[in-house]
Amino acid sequence: MLQGRKQLKELVKKVQAARDEMQWGEEGPPPLLVKIAPDLSKEDLEDIAAVSLALRLDGLKMMFSCSSIIAIIISNTTISRPDFVKKYPVAEETGGLSGKPLLNLSTNILKEMYILTRGKIPLIGCGGVFSGEDAYKKIRAGATLVQLYTGFAYGGPALIPRMKAELVECLERDGFKSILEAVGADYR
Template sequence: MLYERLAKPLFFRMDPEKAHHLVIDGMRRAESTPGGLTLLRKMYGTEQDEALLTEVAGLTFPSPIGLAAGLDKNAEAVPGFSSVGFGFMEVGTVTPFAQPGNEQPRLFRLPSDEALINRMGFNNEGAEAMKNRLASLTERPVPIGVNIGKNKVTPNEEAYLDYERCIRMLYPYADFFIVNISSPNTPDLRRLQHGDDLRRLLTAVTQELANQAGEAMPKPVFVKIAPDLDDAELEQTVEAISQSGVSGLIATNTTLSREGLTHSNKVEMGGLSGRPLTGRSTEIVRRAYAQTQGRLPIVGSGGIFTAEDAYAKIRAGASLIEIYTAMIYKGPEINRQLHTGLKKLLQMDGFTHISQAVGADHR
Protein backbone atom coordinates (compact mmCIF):
# COMPACT_ATOMS: atom_id res chain seq x y z
CA MET A 1 0.00 0.00 0.00
CA LEU A 2 3.06 2.26 0.20
CA TYR A 3 2.75 3.28 -3.44
CA GLU A 4 -0.97 4.02 -3.43
CA ARG A 5 -0.83 5.98 -0.16
CA LEU A 6 2.37 7.96 -0.66
CA ALA A 7 3.93 7.83 -4.11
CA LYS A 8 0.82 7.76 -6.28
CA PRO A 9 -0.76 10.97 -4.90
CA LEU A 10 2.54 12.75 -5.54
CA PHE A 11 2.95 11.36 -9.05
CA PHE A 12 -0.66 12.09 -10.01
CA ARG A 13 -0.18 15.76 -9.19
CA MET A 14 2.67 15.86 -11.70
CA ASP A 15 2.66 15.91 -15.48
CA PRO A 16 2.41 12.22 -16.50
CA GLU A 17 5.57 12.22 -18.60
CA LYS A 18 7.58 13.95 -15.87
CA ALA A 19 6.35 11.36 -13.38
CA HIS A 20 7.40 8.64 -15.82
CA HIS A 21 10.95 10.01 -15.99
CA LEU A 22 11.05 10.29 -12.20
CA VAL A 23 10.22 6.58 -11.87
CA ILE A 24 12.93 5.63 -14.37
CA ASP A 25 15.46 7.82 -12.54
CA GLY A 26 14.52 6.24 -9.22
CA MET A 27 14.92 2.72 -10.56
CA ARG A 28 18.26 3.66 -12.08
CA ARG A 29 19.50 5.14 -8.81
CA ALA A 30 18.53 1.95 -6.98
CA GLU A 31 21.04 0.09 -9.13
CA SER A 32 23.87 2.48 -8.29
CA THR A 33 23.05 2.71 -4.57
CA PRO A 34 24.62 0.05 -2.33
CA GLY A 35 21.85 -2.28 -1.21
CA GLY A 36 19.31 -0.54 -3.46
CA LEU A 37 18.32 -3.56 -5.51
CA THR A 38 18.23 -5.75 -2.40
CA LEU A 39 15.79 -3.30 -0.84
CA LEU A 40 13.59 -3.36 -3.93
CA ARG A 41 13.52 -7.16 -3.86
CA LYS A 42 12.57 -7.18 -0.17
CA MET A 43 9.83 -4.61 -0.69
CA TYR A 44 8.33 -5.82 -3.95
CA GLY A 45 10.00 -9.05 -5.06
CA THR A 46 8.23 -12.39 -5.28
CA GLU A 47 9.33 -15.85 -4.18
CA GLN A 48 9.95 -18.18 -7.09
CA ASP A 49 7.27 -20.86 -7.21
CA GLU A 50 7.55 -23.97 -9.37
CA ALA A 51 3.84 -23.77 -10.07
CA LEU A 52 4.35 -20.51 -11.95
CA LEU A 53 7.63 -21.35 -13.69
CA THR A 54 6.90 -21.04 -17.40
CA GLU A 55 8.72 -22.26 -20.51
CA VAL A 56 7.90 -20.63 -23.83
CA ALA A 57 9.84 -20.65 -27.11
CA GLY A 58 12.84 -22.28 -25.48
CA LEU A 59 13.10 -19.67 -22.71
CA THR A 60 12.46 -20.17 -19.00
CA PHE A 61 10.46 -17.46 -17.21
CA PRO A 62 10.47 -17.36 -13.37
CA SER A 63 6.80 -16.40 -13.62
CA PRO A 64 4.36 -15.69 -16.46
CA ILE A 65 3.98 -12.03 -15.42
CA GLY A 66 6.05 -9.53 -17.38
CA LEU A 67 6.47 -5.79 -17.89
CA ALA A 68 5.23 -4.59 -21.27
CA ALA A 69 7.19 -2.27 -23.52
CA GLY A 70 6.83 1.48 -23.11
CA LEU A 71 7.88 1.96 -19.51
CA ASP A 72 11.62 1.44 -19.95
CA LYS A 73 11.98 2.70 -23.51
CA ASN A 74 15.78 2.97 -23.48
CA ALA A 75 16.74 0.06 -21.20
CA GLU A 76 17.80 2.53 -18.51
CA ALA A 77 16.44 0.64 -15.50
CA VAL A 78 16.57 -3.07 -16.31
CA PRO A 79 18.08 -4.16 -12.95
CA GLY A 80 15.49 -2.14 -11.04
CA PHE A 81 12.45 -3.48 -12.87
CA SER A 82 13.92 -6.98 -12.77
CA SER A 83 13.93 -6.73 -8.96
CA VAL A 84 10.24 -6.04 -8.34
CA GLY A 85 8.73 -9.43 -9.10
CA PHE A 86 8.52 -9.62 -12.87
CA GLY A 87 9.20 -12.90 -14.64
CA PHE A 88 10.42 -11.03 -17.74
CA MET A 89 10.42 -7.53 -19.16
CA GLU A 90 10.37 -5.72 -22.47
CA VAL A 91 12.47 -2.67 -23.27
CA GLY A 92 11.66 -0.25 -26.09
CA THR A 93 10.11 0.34 -28.48
CA VAL A 94 13.52 1.11 -29.98
CA THR A 95 14.18 2.31 -33.53
CA PRO A 96 17.48 2.17 -35.44
CA PHE A 97 18.08 5.88 -35.00
CA ALA A 98 17.14 8.20 -32.15
CA GLN A 99 13.99 10.23 -32.60
CA PRO A 100 12.14 12.72 -30.37
CA GLY A 101 8.66 11.34 -30.87
CA ASN A 102 5.55 13.48 -31.07
CA GLU A 103 5.07 16.90 -29.54
CA GLN A 104 4.21 17.21 -25.85
CA PRO A 105 1.89 16.84 -24.08
CA ARG A 106 1.53 13.27 -25.32
CA LEU A 107 0.64 11.19 -22.27
CA PHE A 108 -2.68 11.52 -20.42
CA ARG A 109 -4.25 9.83 -17.41
CA LEU A 110 -7.91 8.90 -17.21
CA PRO A 111 -8.26 7.98 -13.50
CA SER A 112 -12.00 7.40 -13.54
CA ASP A 113 -11.45 4.84 -16.31
CA GLU A 114 -8.19 3.40 -14.92
CA ALA A 115 -6.66 4.12 -18.29
CA LEU A 116 -3.93 6.02 -20.13
CA ILE A 117 -3.83 7.61 -23.56
CA ASN A 118 -0.44 8.06 -25.17
CA ARG A 119 0.75 9.40 -28.48
CA MET A 120 4.45 9.18 -27.70
CA GLY A 121 5.49 8.22 -31.23
CA PHE A 122 8.40 5.86 -30.47
CA ASN A 123 10.49 8.50 -28.68
CA ASN A 124 13.80 6.80 -27.92
CA GLU A 125 17.57 7.23 -27.98
CA GLY A 126 18.13 4.69 -30.73
CA ALA A 127 19.51 1.17 -31.00
CA GLU A 128 23.13 2.15 -30.37
CA ALA A 129 22.33 3.65 -26.97
CA MET A 130 20.26 0.62 -26.01
CA LYS A 131 23.01 -1.72 -27.14
CA ASN A 132 25.52 0.01 -24.89
CA ARG A 133 23.22 -0.20 -21.87
CA LEU A 134 22.31 -3.86 -22.36
CA ALA A 135 25.96 -4.74 -22.98
CA SER A 136 26.90 -3.23 -19.62
CA LEU A 137 24.54 -5.45 -17.60
CA THR A 138 26.42 -7.74 -15.26
CA GLU A 139 23.48 -10.06 -14.59
CA ARG A 140 20.11 -10.92 -16.10
CA PRO A 141 17.74 -12.25 -13.44
CA VAL A 142 14.85 -12.43 -15.93
CA PRO A 143 14.62 -12.72 -19.73
CA ILE A 144 14.77 -9.39 -21.55
CA GLY A 145 12.76 -8.79 -24.70
CA VAL A 146 13.70 -5.99 -27.08
CA ASN A 147 10.69 -4.38 -28.73
CA ILE A 148 11.68 -3.04 -32.17
CA GLY A 149 10.02 -0.59 -34.54
CA LYS A 150 10.68 1.60 -37.52
CA ASN A 151 11.71 5.25 -37.58
CA LYS A 152 8.93 7.67 -38.44
CA VAL A 153 10.69 8.89 -41.60
CA THR A 154 11.13 5.37 -42.98
CA PRO A 155 8.48 4.57 -45.62
CA ASN A 156 6.56 1.35 -45.17
CA GLU A 157 8.11 -0.25 -48.24
CA GLU A 158 11.50 0.07 -46.51
CA ALA A 159 10.30 -0.71 -42.99
CA TYR A 160 11.85 -4.19 -43.05
CA LEU A 161 15.30 -2.55 -43.27
CA ASP A 162 14.74 -0.79 -39.91
CA TYR A 163 13.69 -4.03 -38.21
CA GLU A 164 16.73 -5.77 -39.68
CA ARG A 165 19.02 -2.99 -38.41
CA CYS A 166 17.63 -3.28 -34.89
CA ILE A 167 18.12 -7.04 -34.87
CA ARG A 168 21.70 -6.79 -36.16
CA MET A 169 22.67 -4.22 -33.54
CA LEU A 170 20.90 -5.77 -30.59
CA TYR A 171 20.96 -9.51 -31.27
CA PRO A 172 23.73 -10.39 -28.77
CA TYR A 173 22.00 -8.49 -25.97
CA ALA A 174 18.35 -9.60 -26.24
CA ASP A 175 16.84 -12.86 -25.03
CA PHE A 176 13.96 -12.41 -27.47
CA PHE A 177 12.55 -9.80 -29.83
CA ILE A 178 9.14 -8.24 -30.34
CA VAL A 179 8.12 -6.80 -33.73
CA ASN A 180 5.92 -3.79 -33.08
CA ILE A 181 3.68 -3.16 -36.07
CA SER A 182 0.60 -2.13 -34.11
CA SER A 183 1.30 1.19 -32.42
CA PRO A 184 -1.29 3.76 -33.55
CA ASN A 185 1.15 6.65 -33.06
CA THR A 186 3.48 6.15 -36.03
CA PRO A 187 1.79 7.05 -39.35
CA ASP A 188 0.81 4.02 -41.46
CA LEU A 189 2.58 1.55 -39.12
CA ARG A 190 -0.54 -0.56 -38.63
CA ARG A 191 -0.76 -1.17 -42.37
CA LEU A 192 2.18 -3.53 -41.88
CA GLN A 193 -0.20 -5.95 -40.13
CA HIS A 194 -1.81 -6.96 -43.39
CA GLY A 195 -1.20 -8.97 -46.55
CA ASP A 196 2.02 -8.83 -48.50
CA ASP A 197 3.48 -6.09 -46.28
CA LEU A 198 3.24 -8.36 -43.23
CA ARG A 199 4.59 -11.42 -45.03
CA ARG A 200 7.51 -9.45 -46.48
CA LEU A 201 8.39 -7.98 -43.09
CA LEU A 202 8.24 -11.27 -41.21
CA THR A 203 10.28 -13.03 -43.87
CA ALA A 204 12.97 -10.35 -43.50
CA VAL A 205 12.87 -10.56 -39.69
CA THR A 206 13.12 -14.34 -39.49
CA GLN A 207 15.91 -14.38 -42.09
CA GLU A 208 17.91 -11.76 -40.20
CA LEU A 209 17.49 -13.69 -36.95
CA ALA A 210 18.76 -16.81 -38.71
CA ASN A 211 21.70 -14.86 -40.15
CA GLN A 212 22.66 -13.60 -36.71
CA ALA A 213 22.28 -17.02 -35.10
CA GLY A 214 24.58 -18.76 -37.57
CA GLU A 215 24.50 -22.47 -36.79
CA ALA A 216 22.70 -21.92 -33.48
CA MET A 217 18.95 -21.77 -32.96
CA PRO A 218 17.67 -18.23 -33.71
CA LYS A 219 16.39 -16.25 -30.75
CA PRO A 220 12.60 -16.11 -30.37
CA VAL A 221 10.58 -13.31 -31.91
CA PHE A 222 6.97 -12.34 -31.20
CA VAL A 223 4.67 -10.08 -33.20
CA LYS A 224 2.53 -7.53 -31.37
CA ILE A 225 -0.90 -6.96 -32.91
CA ALA A 226 -3.60 -4.34 -32.47
CA PRO A 227 -6.94 -4.86 -30.72
CA ASP A 228 -8.76 -2.91 -33.43
CA LEU A 229 -8.56 -5.57 -36.15
CA ASP A 230 -11.97 -6.74 -37.33
CA ASP A 231 -12.73 -10.45 -37.49
CA ALA A 232 -11.53 -10.93 -41.07
CA GLU A 233 -8.37 -8.88 -40.52
CA LEU A 234 -7.57 -10.75 -37.33
CA GLU A 235 -7.94 -14.11 -39.01
CA GLN A 236 -5.70 -13.08 -41.91
CA THR A 237 -3.09 -11.53 -39.63
CA VAL A 238 -2.94 -14.53 -37.31
CA GLU A 239 -2.71 -16.87 -40.30
CA ALA A 240 0.22 -14.90 -41.77
CA ILE A 241 1.99 -14.83 -38.41
CA SER A 242 1.49 -18.54 -37.80
CA GLN A 243 2.88 -19.39 -41.26
CA SER A 244 5.89 -17.08 -40.96
CA GLY A 245 7.92 -19.17 -38.55
CA VAL A 246 7.93 -16.59 -35.73
CA SER A 247 7.73 -17.79 -32.14
CA GLY A 248 4.39 -16.29 -31.13
CA LEU A 249 2.25 -13.19 -30.89
CA ILE A 250 1.38 -10.56 -28.32
CA ALA A 251 -2.26 -9.59 -27.98
CA THR A 252 -2.61 -6.69 -27.78
CA ASN A 253 -1.26 -3.17 -28.24
CA THR A 254 -3.28 -0.04 -27.36
CA THR A 255 -6.65 0.74 -28.91
CA LEU A 256 -8.13 3.70 -30.79
CA SER A 257 -11.56 2.90 -29.36
CA ARG A 258 -13.06 5.31 -26.83
CA GLU A 259 -16.14 3.26 -26.04
CA GLY A 260 -17.43 3.64 -22.49
CA LEU A 261 -14.92 6.25 -21.32
CA THR A 262 -16.02 8.86 -18.78
CA HIS A 263 -12.94 11.03 -18.22
CA SER A 264 -12.56 14.32 -20.08
CA ASN A 265 -9.21 13.21 -21.51
CA LYS A 266 -11.05 10.73 -23.73
CA VAL A 267 -10.90 13.36 -26.50
CA GLU A 268 -7.12 13.13 -26.72
CA MET A 269 -5.61 11.40 -29.74
CA GLY A 270 -3.46 8.32 -29.27
CA GLY A 271 -3.55 4.74 -28.08
CA LEU A 272 -5.69 3.83 -25.07
CA SER A 273 -4.44 1.30 -22.53
CA GLY A 274 -5.73 0.05 -19.22
CA ARG A 275 -9.02 -1.22 -17.85
CA PRO A 276 -11.19 -0.44 -20.94
CA LEU A 277 -9.00 -2.85 -22.96
CA THR A 278 -9.46 -5.85 -20.65
CA GLY A 279 -12.28 -7.59 -22.46
CA ARG A 280 -11.21 -6.92 -26.02
CA SER A 281 -7.62 -8.06 -25.52
CA THR A 282 -8.82 -11.26 -23.85
CA GLU A 283 -11.14 -11.92 -26.76
CA ILE A 284 -8.26 -11.47 -29.23
CA VAL A 285 -6.24 -14.01 -27.21
CA ARG A 286 -9.18 -16.42 -27.28
CA ARG A 287 -9.69 -16.17 -31.03
CA ALA A 288 -5.99 -16.42 -31.87
CA TYR A 289 -5.62 -19.50 -29.68
CA ALA A 290 -8.66 -21.15 -31.26
CA GLN A 291 -7.51 -20.35 -34.79
CA THR A 292 -4.03 -21.78 -34.21
CA GLN A 293 -5.34 -24.64 -32.04
CA GLY A 294 -2.90 -23.63 -29.33
CA ARG A 295 0.17 -24.24 -31.47
CA LEU A 296 1.34 -20.61 -31.46
CA PRO A 297 2.36 -19.20 -28.06
CA ILE A 298 0.45 -16.08 -27.08
CA VAL A 299 1.36 -13.29 -24.67
CA GLY A 300 -1.75 -11.62 -23.26
CA SER A 301 -1.50 -7.88 -22.71
CA GLY A 302 -4.12 -5.24 -22.06
CA GLY A 303 -6.14 -4.21 -19.02
CA ILE A 304 -4.70 -6.64 -16.46
CA PHE A 305 -5.29 -5.20 -12.99
CA THR A 306 -6.15 -8.28 -10.94
CA ALA A 307 -5.23 -11.96 -10.75
CA GLU A 308 -8.67 -12.69 -12.19
CA ASP A 309 -7.85 -10.53 -15.24
CA ALA A 310 -4.56 -12.37 -15.73
CA TYR A 311 -6.14 -15.79 -15.22
CA ALA A 312 -8.88 -15.03 -17.75
CA LYS A 313 -6.24 -14.39 -20.41
CA ILE A 314 -4.36 -17.55 -19.44
CA ARG A 315 -7.49 -19.69 -19.62
CA ALA A 316 -8.28 -18.02 -22.96
CA GLY A 317 -4.91 -19.17 -24.29
CA ALA A 318 -2.10 -16.91 -23.09
CA SER A 319 1.09 -18.63 -21.92
CA LEU A 320 2.49 -15.33 -20.60
CA ILE A 321 0.89 -12.02 -19.64
CA GLU A 322 2.15 -8.44 -19.45
CA ILE A 323 1.19 -5.36 -17.49
CA TYR A 324 1.94 -1.66 -17.86
CA THR A 325 -0.94 0.68 -17.02
CA ALA A 326 -1.68 -1.24 -13.83
CA MET A 327 1.83 -0.38 -12.64
CA ILE A 328 0.93 3.29 -12.94
CA TYR A 329 -2.29 2.91 -10.96
CA LYS A 330 -1.32 0.22 -8.46
CA GLY A 331 2.46 0.40 -8.25
CA PRO A 332 4.95 -2.46 -7.97
CA GLU A 333 2.89 -4.09 -5.22
CA ILE A 334 0.72 -5.49 -7.99
CA ASN A 335 3.20 -8.25 -8.78
CA ARG A 336 2.78 -9.91 -5.39
CA GLN A 337 -0.98 -9.56 -5.68
CA LEU A 338 -0.95 -11.23 -9.10
CA HIS A 339 1.38 -14.02 -7.96
CA THR A 340 -0.66 -14.82 -4.86
CA GLY A 341 -3.95 -14.59 -6.71
CA LEU A 342 -2.85 -16.78 -9.61
CA LYS A 343 -1.73 -19.55 -7.27
CA LYS A 344 -5.09 -19.47 -5.47
CA LEU A 345 -6.99 -19.59 -8.76
CA LEU A 346 -4.92 -22.54 -9.96
CA GLN A 347 -5.69 -24.41 -6.76
CA MET A 348 -9.41 -23.64 -7.04
CA ASP A 349 -9.43 -25.21 -10.52
CA GLY A 350 -7.43 -28.21 -9.37
CA PHE A 351 -4.33 -27.33 -11.37
CA THR A 352 -0.83 -27.88 -10.02
CA HIS A 353 1.00 -25.87 -12.67
CA ILE A 354 0.20 -22.74 -14.67
CA SER A 355 0.68 -24.57 -17.99
CA GLN A 356 -2.37 -26.70 -17.21
CA ALA A 357 -4.54 -23.57 -17.23
CA VAL A 358 -3.34 -22.27 -20.61
CA GLY A 359 -6.26 -22.55 -23.00
CA ALA A 360 -8.46 -24.31 -20.41
CA ASP A 361 -11.56 -22.49 -21.70
CA HIS A 362 -11.20 -24.32 -25.02
CA ARG A 363 -11.26 -27.81 -23.52
Protein backbone atom coordinates in the same frame (compact mmCIF):
# COMPACT_ATOMS: atom_id res chain seq x y z
CA MET B 1 -1.46 -2.25 -43.98
CA LEU B 2 1.09 -4.52 -42.29
CA GLN B 3 -1.61 -6.86 -40.99
CA GLY B 4 -2.45 -8.06 -44.53
CA ARG B 5 -1.45 -11.68 -45.07
CA LYS B 6 1.07 -11.04 -47.85
CA GLN B 7 2.64 -7.95 -46.27
CA LEU B 8 2.90 -9.50 -42.82
CA LYS B 9 4.43 -12.70 -44.17
CA GLU B 10 7.04 -10.74 -46.14
CA LEU B 11 7.84 -8.55 -43.13
CA VAL B 12 8.20 -11.46 -40.70
CA LYS B 13 10.38 -13.40 -43.13
CA LYS B 14 12.67 -10.39 -43.63
CA VAL B 15 12.96 -9.79 -39.90
CA GLN B 16 13.65 -13.49 -39.26
CA ALA B 17 16.29 -13.55 -42.01
CA ALA B 18 18.02 -10.43 -40.65
CA ARG B 19 17.94 -11.85 -37.13
CA ASP B 20 19.30 -15.21 -38.29
CA GLU B 21 22.23 -13.55 -40.10
CA MET B 22 23.43 -11.99 -36.85
CA GLN B 23 25.84 -13.61 -34.44
CA TRP B 24 24.24 -14.95 -31.25
CA GLY B 25 25.57 -16.73 -28.20
CA GLU B 26 24.81 -20.30 -27.17
CA GLU B 27 21.18 -19.38 -26.50
CA GLY B 28 20.64 -18.57 -30.17
CA PRO B 29 18.59 -15.68 -31.50
CA PRO B 30 15.87 -14.04 -29.44
CA PRO B 31 12.23 -14.79 -30.21
CA LEU B 32 10.35 -12.61 -32.64
CA LEU B 33 7.37 -10.95 -30.99
CA VAL B 34 4.54 -9.45 -33.02
CA LYS B 35 2.24 -7.11 -31.09
CA ILE B 36 -1.23 -6.58 -32.52
CA ALA B 37 -3.94 -4.04 -31.85
CA PRO B 38 -7.32 -4.99 -30.39
CA ASP B 39 -9.10 -3.03 -33.14
CA LEU B 40 -8.41 -5.52 -35.93
CA SER B 41 -11.11 -7.03 -38.11
CA LYS B 42 -11.85 -10.75 -38.16
CA GLU B 43 -10.13 -10.90 -41.56
CA ASP B 44 -6.99 -9.24 -40.13
CA LEU B 45 -6.91 -11.75 -37.27
CA GLU B 46 -7.33 -14.64 -39.71
CA ASP B 47 -4.43 -13.31 -41.81
CA ILE B 48 -2.15 -12.97 -38.76
CA ALA B 49 -3.04 -16.47 -37.59
CA ALA B 50 -2.49 -17.94 -41.06
CA VAL B 51 0.94 -16.31 -41.41
CA SER B 52 1.97 -17.49 -37.94
CA LEU B 53 0.91 -21.04 -38.69
CA ALA B 54 2.31 -21.03 -42.25
CA LEU B 55 5.75 -20.13 -40.98
CA ARG B 56 5.59 -23.34 -38.92
CA LEU B 57 6.28 -21.59 -35.65
CA ASP B 58 6.62 -23.86 -32.67
CA GLY B 59 4.69 -22.48 -29.74
CA LEU B 60 6.08 -24.74 -27.04
CA LYS B 61 9.70 -23.73 -27.62
CA MET B 62 9.04 -20.37 -26.00
CA MET B 63 8.47 -21.99 -22.63
CA PHE B 64 11.85 -23.72 -22.64
CA SER B 65 14.07 -22.06 -25.23
CA CYS B 66 13.75 -18.73 -26.96
CA SER B 67 15.42 -19.63 -30.24
CA SER B 68 13.82 -19.07 -33.61
CA ILE B 69 10.17 -18.78 -32.68
CA ILE B 70 7.49 -16.14 -32.84
CA ALA B 71 4.87 -15.11 -30.32
CA ILE B 72 1.92 -12.80 -30.73
CA ILE B 73 1.35 -10.15 -28.08
CA ILE B 74 -2.33 -9.33 -27.72
CA SER B 75 -2.83 -6.42 -27.54
CA ASN B 76 -1.54 -2.95 -28.03
CA THR B 77 -3.54 0.15 -27.13
CA THR B 78 -6.97 0.72 -28.66
CA ILE B 79 -8.29 3.69 -30.57
CA SER B 80 -11.85 2.74 -29.62
CA ARG B 81 -13.54 4.18 -26.53
CA PRO B 82 -15.76 1.88 -24.46
CA ASP B 83 -19.05 3.49 -23.37
CA PHE B 84 -17.99 3.85 -19.74
CA VAL B 85 -14.95 5.90 -20.87
CA LYS B 86 -16.86 8.25 -23.19
CA LYS B 87 -18.26 10.29 -20.28
CA TYR B 88 -14.81 11.69 -19.45
CA PRO B 89 -13.74 14.93 -21.15
CA VAL B 90 -10.40 13.51 -22.26
CA ALA B 91 -12.07 10.55 -23.99
CA GLU B 92 -12.21 12.55 -27.22
CA GLU B 93 -8.44 13.01 -27.32
CA THR B 94 -6.62 11.13 -30.04
CA GLY B 95 -4.21 8.35 -29.27
CA GLY B 96 -4.25 4.87 -27.85
CA LEU B 97 -6.17 3.93 -24.73
CA SER B 98 -4.53 1.51 -22.31
CA GLY B 99 -5.10 0.16 -18.82
CA LYS B 100 -8.31 -1.22 -17.29
CA PRO B 101 -10.61 -0.16 -20.18
CA LEU B 102 -8.62 -2.48 -22.44
CA LEU B 103 -9.10 -5.68 -20.39
CA ASN B 104 -12.24 -7.11 -21.98
CA LEU B 105 -11.49 -5.99 -25.53
CA SER B 106 -7.96 -7.39 -25.49
CA THR B 107 -9.07 -10.62 -23.81
CA ASN B 108 -11.70 -11.17 -26.51
CA ILE B 109 -9.08 -10.70 -29.25
CA LEU B 110 -6.79 -13.08 -27.36
CA LYS B 111 -9.55 -15.70 -27.36
CA GLU B 112 -10.07 -15.25 -31.10
CA MET B 113 -6.37 -15.67 -31.83
CA TYR B 114 -6.16 -18.74 -29.61
CA ILE B 115 -9.01 -20.32 -31.56
CA LEU B 116 -7.59 -19.27 -34.95
CA THR B 117 -4.09 -20.59 -34.14
CA ARG B 118 -5.50 -23.72 -32.49
CA GLY B 119 -3.23 -23.10 -29.48
CA LYS B 120 -0.10 -23.75 -31.58
CA ILE B 121 1.45 -20.28 -31.25
CA PRO B 122 2.47 -18.74 -27.93
CA LEU B 123 0.19 -15.83 -27.14
CA ILE B 124 1.13 -13.13 -24.69
CA GLY B 125 -1.90 -11.55 -23.07
CA CYS B 126 -1.67 -7.90 -22.12
CA GLY B 127 -3.98 -4.98 -21.70
CA GLY B 128 -5.75 -4.09 -18.48
CA VAL B 129 -3.97 -6.59 -16.22
CA PHE B 130 -4.05 -5.27 -12.65
CA SER B 131 -4.54 -8.48 -10.62
CA GLY B 132 -3.99 -12.21 -10.56
CA GLU B 133 -7.62 -12.66 -11.58
CA ASP B 134 -7.05 -10.43 -14.63
CA ALA B 135 -3.97 -12.47 -15.58
CA TYR B 136 -5.95 -15.68 -15.07
CA LYS B 137 -8.64 -14.46 -17.50
CA LYS B 138 -5.90 -13.97 -20.09
CA ILE B 139 -4.48 -17.44 -19.41
CA ARG B 140 -7.88 -19.15 -19.68
CA ALA B 141 -8.46 -17.25 -22.93
CA GLY B 142 -5.22 -18.68 -24.36
CA ALA B 143 -2.25 -16.68 -23.05
CA THR B 144 0.93 -18.64 -22.49
CA LEU B 145 2.48 -15.58 -20.88
CA VAL B 146 1.04 -12.35 -19.45
CA GLN B 147 2.60 -8.92 -19.89
CA LEU B 148 2.15 -6.11 -17.39
CA TYR B 149 2.58 -2.46 -18.14
CA THR B 150 0.00 -0.01 -16.81
CA GLY B 151 -0.89 -2.29 -13.90
CA PHE B 152 2.78 -2.47 -12.92
CA ALA B 153 3.14 1.30 -13.28
CA TYR B 154 0.31 1.80 -10.78
CA GLY B 155 0.93 -1.22 -8.53
CA GLY B 156 4.72 -1.25 -8.49
CA PRO B 157 6.86 -4.26 -7.53
CA ALA B 158 4.44 -5.25 -4.73
CA LEU B 159 1.92 -6.20 -7.43
CA ILE B 160 3.94 -9.26 -8.48
CA PRO B 161 3.80 -11.37 -5.27
CA ARG B 162 0.13 -10.42 -4.82
CA MET B 163 -0.66 -11.52 -8.39
CA LYS B 164 1.22 -14.77 -7.94
CA ALA B 165 -0.78 -15.58 -4.80
CA GLU B 166 -4.03 -14.71 -6.56
CA LEU B 167 -3.08 -16.91 -9.52
CA VAL B 168 -2.45 -19.85 -7.20
CA GLU B 169 -5.90 -19.31 -5.66
CA CYS B 170 -7.50 -19.23 -9.12
CA LEU B 171 -5.75 -22.43 -10.20
CA GLU B 172 -6.70 -24.26 -7.00
CA ARG B 173 -10.30 -23.02 -7.21
CA ASP B 174 -10.64 -24.45 -10.73
CA GLY B 175 -8.68 -27.66 -10.10
CA PHE B 176 -5.61 -26.95 -12.23
CA LYS B 177 -2.20 -28.19 -11.11
CA SER B 178 -0.30 -25.68 -13.25
CA ILE B 179 -0.78 -22.59 -15.35
CA LEU B 180 -0.06 -24.62 -18.50
CA GLU B 181 -3.13 -26.73 -17.77
CA ALA B 182 -5.26 -23.58 -17.68
CA VAL B 183 -3.98 -22.07 -20.96
CA GLY B 184 -6.97 -21.82 -23.29
CA ALA B 185 -9.21 -23.78 -20.93
CA ASP B 186 -12.25 -21.69 -21.84
CA TYR B 187 -11.93 -22.51 -25.54
CA ARG B 188 -10.59 -26.05 -25.88
